[in-house]
Amino acid sequence: MKLLLILLLAFSPFVLNARTILLDREKINAGVLLQSESEPAQEQLVVRRTTKTPRKVKLDISFDYRKKICGEWDQRDRWVPGDLHCTPHGGCSGSPGRWESERFCVRWDRVLSGTSKTIVLNFKRAQRLSSGEEEEFLVTIDQKSLDGRKLDLSGSVQSSDREYSIEEYDGLFTKQGLRFKVR
Secondary structure, three states: OHHHHHHHHHOOHHHHOOEEEEEOOOEEEEEEOOOOOOOOOEEEEEEEEOOOOOOEEEEEEEEEEEEEEEEEEEEEEEEEOOEEEEOOOOOEEEEOOEEEEEEEEEEEEEEEEEEEEEEEEEEEEOOOOOOOOOEEEEEEEEEOOOOOOOEEEEEEEEEOOOOEEEEEEOOOOOOOEEEEEEO
């Protein structure tokens, strides 16, 4: 079953049109993800690892999401009652009540807005490459919903002499990314 899935992914037309990115420096701008106006971002990138690839590569990507903004504001006045403070010795003091004006949202709208995110590709546990050797991995990036900035990442081996386990991580103090471990 796993082999069938890998074969389907490897020969799908989506993979044939995937952009190839050479991982030759620590920070790479991968540009804007493929996305139609009313759909979440979804793209597959072929990343090429060489002997010049650093142990960690940061991919900067951009995509759109729907942001919630106030479409119409209104204003209303409200009465704030005064205070009266009395002491045990019989003295009292107070402040009079007052009118305050407050602004509030009447209608919320969603508008498309651009955002960017950095994804880390971690090759610390990957096999060292010999001179002239290259490996290619397929990185799939799926935006969970157009209404948010969360991404799902997955990876698979495209061409390599070794087997890898590729796992997504996203911690409280770490950037979202993929970890490549040789088996």
